[in-house]
Amino acid sequence: MVKKREIVKGINRRRLLGGATALGSLAMTSKVFSQVKANRDNLPPNLPEWTPDLGPGVDVNPYGTPSIFEENVIRRNVPWLTASAESSVNFTPLQDLEGIITPNGLCFERHHGGVPEINPADYRLMINGLVDREMIFTLDDLKRFPQTNKFYFLECAANGGMEWKGSQLNGCQFTFGMVHNVQYTGVKLSDLLSETGLKPKAKWVLAEGSDTSGMTRSIPIEKILEDCLIVWAMNGEALRAEQGYPVRLVVPGWEGNMWVKWIRRLEFGDKPYMTREETSKYTDLLSNGKARMFTWVMEAKSVVTSPSPEKPILQKGVHQIRGLAWSGRGKIKRVDVSIDGGKNWKTSKLHGPVFSKSLSRFTFPLNWNGEELLIQSRAIDETGYVQPHIHELQKVRGLNSIYHNNSIATWLVNKNGKVENVRLG
Amino acid sequence: MFGLAKLFISTVCFLLCVCVSTYASERQFYLGKIATPEEVLGWDIDVRPDGLGAPVGSGNAINGEEIYAEVCAGCHGDFGEGMDRWPELVGGEDTLDTHDPLKTTGSYWPYASTMYDYIYRAMPFGMSQSLTVDETYQIVAFILNMNDIIDEDFVLSNKNIGKIEMPNRDGFLLPDPRPDIDVFSGTPCMSDCDVPITIIGKARDIDVTPED
Known part of the structure; x- marks a missing residue:
């Protein structure tokens, strides 16, 4: 019996591999799979080729992946945009998605020094500055606070940036794909801050990442207390490494750059910190040579x-x-x-x-x-x-x-x- | 005696309550641990425009030239002119109101503190937080000198980094004025709208879209 099952499995594997190769060559000639002609042998009244045989069992694919026929649904980047792929961006394939949820593996990526690999046992969140108690939290500490689950979009402020002067990129993915939408699980910052206390002079927060770019942004305290979250999960599973694993900041409705990934520290102060990202970048140069600063909201x-x-x-x-x-x-x-x-x-x-x-x-x-x-x-x-x-x-x-x-x-x-x-x- | 003791106890209680509510909030969950000063010192590396947080140290452009050539010039060029697609650090004066603005530390960055903060935390690219405090001051001094903001023998330090006057210090506008276009309060034009409908540009003609 066992031998027979192995033979059946083997046949199927060969068929799957053959299918993947065929699709790969088709993808080279056409971006849109739906344009590929159907195999008449599989259409009524014929018996489709996949019907007689057993398919892979439950032990074959312990973490599920999309059908091989969906291999064209991927994040894509524009190589000429940036000097290096480690400090760059790719785009969500919005044209292939339904409903409002972005699957985790398709959420666009923007990093400034590649994706760090962080063992959650080594993860620490420090809160310092104008607080009553400077404190350090482990991931387990964070998960013991009352939790919240919320859907939010995250959009890069530069989404569509290449289109300011005229139409430049011929694709929905490249012109609108720096946005994604997932359900986050985490703790309200206001709950976390009830543990540290806040000094009356605290008006600004510096959020700092632990990746090689040490990403930093200043956020006004009103926003932090209104709806900002510290989260460890997206769409029901742990954050993906490229989305900040194990912990990131969520700043609902505001530009994606502020949603610091791999967050290691929140410092409270009485003034903004004027980091590189909020002075030389993420400012809006007008025609008179002056630039708007702190333009945080992503408009409709x-x-x-x-x-x-x-x-x-x-x-x-x-x-x-x-x-x-x-x-x-x-x-x-x-x-x-x-x-x-x-x-x-x-x-x-x-x-x-x-x-x-x-x-x-x-x-x-x-x-x-x-x-x-x-x-x-x-x-x-x-x-x-x-x-x-x-x-x-x-x-x-x-x-x-x-x-x-x-x-x-x-x-x-x-x-x-x-x-x-x-x-x- | 009993009455006095009671008064004393209630007074202490009252003072305690006042002290607690005035100076320190009460913990609700008792999660996390108190950070030691050493732990905070190791991670609290940011430097603010007024110089708050700048570590004790100093450096000038003369000494900065060598370390700049060693760890910066490979991407940013010997004179801050930028290599390949890596950014320029020098130049761009009087370009911000033109059709081809060049934003550099000299033409655009409003604070020298941001240069120290960013170079120490994120540079050299892929070797962050490897520079010493003095090396960082030296590099900042060298870039400021290339932009004619300080002399080559000016000693930049934690005491004066918050006082360097950057050329574009007053180039930024606050607060955010958006929404900055006409808001129709939900009743926009629905028919025969007066809008341009002539095609004036096609992305396909520019031909920079990556192909699979």
């Missing part, structure tokens, strides 16, 4: 994830325009969609759950007859803020900004169904 934004440059329209008829919207000021109230470049708008269907400072999913039905379309989406949040056109941002901030481009993007759908990133003017 939306993107159509399909159709998009990676998701062409393959045939005429009914389709669902799909997209994501988010706001650092609260909940998304409404998302409008236009197919004529913003001349006329209709309100899309907003799917639940709609959480504050979290991605929200919208859809809008489209009946395509082969005509050219200029697809846009426009988010409105609960404060009444309306996602702007790039011209409105450029009018106020000039052309030299890098960060905080939350403007409406335009996807041109060509008559052949191919989609591209264009700028209207």
Whole structure:
């Protein structure tokens, strides 16, 4: 019996490997798997090739991975953007995701000195400065506090930064993919601080990472006490190493750079620390040569994830325009969609759950007859803020900004169904 | 006697309560441990614009040239001009309001303290916190001197790093003025909107998107 089972397993393994190789070569010629033609031998009335045999058992893949047919759904980077891959960024494949949750392995990465490997037994969080008691916490200490579970988006302030002057990158992933949305498990900083106490003069916090870049940002105490978290889990499992394992800071609705990963220290002081990241970087240079500083909030934004440059329209008829919207000021109230470049708008269907400072999913039905379309989406949040056109941002901030481009993007759908990133003017 | 003792005890209690609520909050969970001064000293490496946190030490540009050439110039160039895609450290004066602004320590950074803090914590790239305190002051002095901010024999130290006047010290605006565009209070244009709909640029034509 055992021998027979091994033979069956062997056959399947060979078939899986063969499938993977075939898919690999297909991926070289086409980015979109759905464009690949079906094997007629597997279609009705024939018996599909996977039906007769046993597949891999429960002992084959103890930590599950996506189907080999999804190997195209990965983070991607733009090599020419940065001097080294250790101080660089990659992008979430938003065009391939559904709902509002970003799978852990697809959350975009931004590090300034690579990913440190930290044994959780060696992990310590120090709290010092203007507190009643300077203290040190282990990971186990942190997990014994009352816990909280919250969905939040994290967006890099430079998301869309390459698009300030004009359309540059031809992809949903590269123009919008510096955002992800997961459920965090952790402790409220206000609970943690009840242990250390706070001196009345404490007005600012310096959050410091323990990676080789020693990432540091200043955060005002009001925000720390309002909703900041110290977290150790995302989407139900321990943080991924590239997302700060074992512990990171969560600063809901504010730019991703402040969400210090591999956090080792919180220092309380009476003034901001003016670190490299909040002076030479993450400041917004205006056309008069002056720069805005401490522009923390990520304003309302939306993107159509399909159709998009990676998701062409393959045939005429009914389709669902799909997209994501988010706001650092609260909940998304409404998302409008236009197919004529913003001349006329209709309100899309907003799917639940709609959480504050979290991605929200919208859809809008489209009946395509082969005509050219200029697809846009426009988010409105609960404060009444309306996602702007790039011209409105450029009018106020000039052309030299890098960060905080939350403007409406335009996807041109060509008559052949191919989609591209264009700028209207 | 009994009455006096009671008064004494209640007075002590009262004072204790006042002291506790005024000077130290009460712990709720009794988790974590008190950090020793030595533990805090080892990790508390930040330096603030007013010089708070700057460790005792000093260095000038003359001494900084050698260590800079050894550990910085490989990426930033012998004269701070930048190599490959690694950043320039020098130049960029009068460019911030042009179409091609160059942000360097000299043209953009508002505080010398940030240079000390960043170089000590994060540089050389991939060998962070390997410089001595004096080496760090020397390198900062050398970069400041290349930017004509201090003389080559100026001795930079914990006593004066909070007083260096950087050229772009007043180049930053606070507070955040956003939302900085018209807010429609949820009633934006829905039909026949007056917007430009001519295609003026295509990412495909620029052709810098990575291919799989």
